[in-house]
Amino acid sequence: MVAVPVILRTGRATLSPVSQAPATRQDKSVPQAAPIAPSGHHHPGAPLVDRFGRVHRDLRISLTDRCSLRCTYCMPEQGNEWLARTSILSTDEIVRVATVAAASGITTFRLTGGEPLLRTDIIDVVRRLAAIEGADGPVEIAMTTNGIRLDAVLPGLIEAGVNRLNISIDTLDRDRFRALTRRDRLDDVRAGIAAAAASGLRPLKLNAVAMRGINDDELVDLVAFALDHGAEMRFIEQMPLDAGHTWDRARMVTREEILAALSTRWHLEPVPGRGGAPAERFLIDGGPAAVGVIASVTAPFCGACDRLRLTADGQLRNCLFSNDEYDLMPLLRAGADDVAIDALLHECIAGKLPGHAIDDPSFLQPARGMNAIGG
Template sequence: MTEPFVLTDRFGRVHDYIRISITDKCSLRCVYCMPEEGLEFFPDDKVLSKDEIIQLVKNFAALGIKKVRLTGGEPLMRHDILELVEGIASISGIEDIALTTNGLALARLSEKLWNAGLKRINISLDTFEADKYREITRGGNIKQVLKGLEKASQFPFKIKMNVVVIGGQNDNEIIDFLKYSIEHPVNVRFIEFMPIGHTNIERDNEMWKHKYKGVETVFDICETNGWDYKPIDFAGNGPSENYQISGAKGSFGLIHPVSCRFCESCNRLRVTADGYIKSCLYWDDEESIRPYLNDFEAFKAKILHSLDMKPENHEMALAENEKSQFQKPTWRHMSQIGG
């Protein structure tokens, strides 16, 4: 019997998880995802088609990938999102399909997404305050997101809430999100603000340093409020360290890409909306795999080469300490990678 293929990098990390950005378009302009001046989106013919994405996932399934996350931009802006989810769900070897969304379209699409085969949803929500949400997203309507969250909660999705912690902007709401995890069966994930895709390096680096706040402050808030918590195993594909407050319906997770407890167990590869493979979120290394989708051996060679180039660490913390970098940071903004 033939042994199943296993994608392993030179540091022994097994990769069974692919994140695919299916569009760079988004209905919001979040401060950590896009520059204030906005971005010029890819023309439609530059973005992978539904059939190309399904073929891509078939190829990855043959290489041992079991878990797929669809990201953006905002993936629910694609008109063919339901057919795409259904097509991926039918691929042999794919055990889990997840999606990251800003939640604006969930009230309309939750039931259809569940019926198509989606199992997990991550909703980006950095504040519960309407004015602050409008500020962070540059125009978003929080009522629409909360309606979407309520609708999605009516189905058996595993739901996570992504909260990017921004110093001086929403860090005072960490306590509110922890209370939400106590009262609702949701995994609230506190994510460090990352220096990705700076347009004006000097300006944006100063902004990032001013707004960066380590997520370990969550523990201090728990202790101040007398909340006992313990580490838990949490089924899923993400890099978070997960905990649960005693008696809580949900849980919380910490994702610290800057303070560097992020890379050592990284099992992810990323494909951009225009068909480039990225083995590391932070660095510029990427290769086009779109021309090889129908040539499996050539496709496999490209993936193995990309995996061989994957660094042990993205060195964001080293950059923060003004130490040398050995590679060039990515030119892409977060909305063009998919996080």
């Protein structure tokens, strides 16, 4: 194994991430299980289990920080500082990390961005990742996209092995869409959704960030739109992940408000057995159709989180809201072996806190915006 210094990029003091887990960063709404003492070593291929017993099976891979939209809750319209092309993981590097992760129990790779369809080699990325097998067989490939260009590339994605799609659509109104995204691309998004609906890929999920005074009067219409396309609508509480750090909790539409609005039209029945899924699901009028709510702020699900993130520039993150990152790039570009990559994956998981602590006074919004972190 080649000895390579691992660079930690953090918004706080440059300390070993494993050693910094202050009590003030714990989310009080998360059941506090007693930490499991790390063994101090592991063997390659050991499950990715953190100090609180959470087994990690989902790796979210950001393919680029660039996007074809400029959503107000995500990034500024102008002045964005994009990652240099030389700092973006190559397809070979992505596949190498994914192969090591699969050997340690990762079963799902979700491709995100920015906008993943902006990656020119997206079909090749999907094909090569879909060929990876873990201990339990082939991995599953999911993708979160804004739908622009999806109608053109979907046949290739399906042939390459994509299994599931999540498509973002926050409003059905053209003027609102243009104001919210700063781009007049609603027709392109709807074309992508129509193509996905016709493809037979299921489950098909549509995502919307619920925002007060912007689209909170469209919640019922969005669910009806999803049902017309054989899709499941999922509403997301707006989170403090905008690049401008302008998030205002008062403007966030809460889980309870979302459910109250939908209950004026349908009877909602909770679906049991959520597991580690981010969305709390509800059957619509007895099912089989359902709607989901991702309430990361008011009803966090950190206690069952099984997700790990890899940014487009090779940083591992154990939480969407973390200010700590574990840099894989020096290992990948200096010839380190798979054992070293596996060790950093486990170190990242060992440093995971019990919760994101949005409600704690000490909470610090991540320096990166959502487009740079990956969904």
